[in-house]
Amino acid sequence: MTDGTSKQFMLAETRYQFTLESEQAWATATAGSFYVNRVSRPSWAGTSRGGTFVGSHSTTGAAVNGINSSDFVDTFAAPASGCGSTICSGEMSKTFGSYHPGGCNMALADGSVQFVAQTIDINIYRKFGSRADGATGSIDP
Amino acid sequence: MPFVATAASLALALVIVPGCQKSNGLTAVTGKVTFKGSPVPMGNAYIEPDPSQGNKGPQCRSSIIKGEFKSRPEFGSVSGPVIVDVEGSEQRAEKEFPTPLFPRYTFKTEIPKGKATLDIVVPEDAGKPKPRP
Numbered sequence: 001m002t003d004g005t006s007k008q009f010m011l012a013e014t015r016y017q018f019t020l021e022s023e024q025a026w027a028t029a030t031a032g033s034f035y036v037n038r039v040s041r042p043s044w045a046g047t048s049r050g051g052t053f054v055g056s057h058s059t060t061g062a063a064v065n066g067i068n069s070s071d072f073v074d075t076f077a078a079p080a081s082g083c084g085s086t087i088c089s090g091e092m093s094k095t096f097g098s099y100h101p102g103g104c105n106m107a108l109a110d111g112s113v114q115f116v117a118q119t120i121d122i123n124i125y126r127k128f129g130s131r132a133d134g135a136t137g138s139i140d141p
Numbered sequence: 142m143p144f145v146a147t148a149a150s151l152a153l154a155l156v157i158v159p160g161c162q163k164s165n166g167l168t169a170v171t172g173k174v175t176f177k178g179s180p181v182p183m184g185n186a187y188i189e190p191d192p193s194q195g196n197k198g199p200q201c202r203s204s205i206i207k208g209e210f211k212s213r214p215e216f217g218s219v220s221g222p223v224i225v226d227v228e229g230s231e232q233r234a235e236k237e238f239p240t241p242l243f244p245r246y247t248f249k250t251e252i253p254k255g256k257a258t259l260d261i262v263v264p265e266d267a268g269k270p271k272p273r274p
Binding site: 065066068069070071118119120121122123124 | 165187189190192197198199200201202203204213215216
């Protein structure tokens, strides 16, 4: 973990886990997969999940899209309304979020839990999803 | 009488303050998205600061519904140089996979401060639909 444990997300809240087959999750491990320089890369600590509706995911969560950025839950009556692979897996595996306004709690590899604002710079946020990209910057608002 | 005036202005202040939110400096963006002359039935529009131009800030992500998108109040776009990504799918019947109409289409543009309209015409040669997974 060359970026240092204080520069790495491990766990985060989500409100975008909805499948017919599996339980609703409050928090999932992990921000394992990462997305840096606009290229999606394999996960280092993802868990596998699959389902007939959602396709299969190599991770349960990744720091790709902005925190709370999806209006999916509000817009669609997921998953009954045609929760297809493009839509659902994108929401579930690429977006963290919470039901408290302004951001969500993220656990970092140093053991701390920090509230990260949804206004965080998207590219700094993504770097905190990678363990060895020379992450700099701060998640403080 | 002065007391009444003070009380009245205080009441007025209490009414006004909640509507007087601090601006987060983000731009509200709305737009229409078309592909081959037709509205894109469903999808996502992502507007992000272009880091190669030194721009920073959050991602603005909006659902495309029946060819239109509208950023939510707290999730506007940064102004300045941005990268836009568009995903579009056919509208599918319940419990079916939506088939992408084109691979994720990306382009760069500039977003002004305050309020913006960004109509997107996805080029016809944006590619063939990806196979269903």
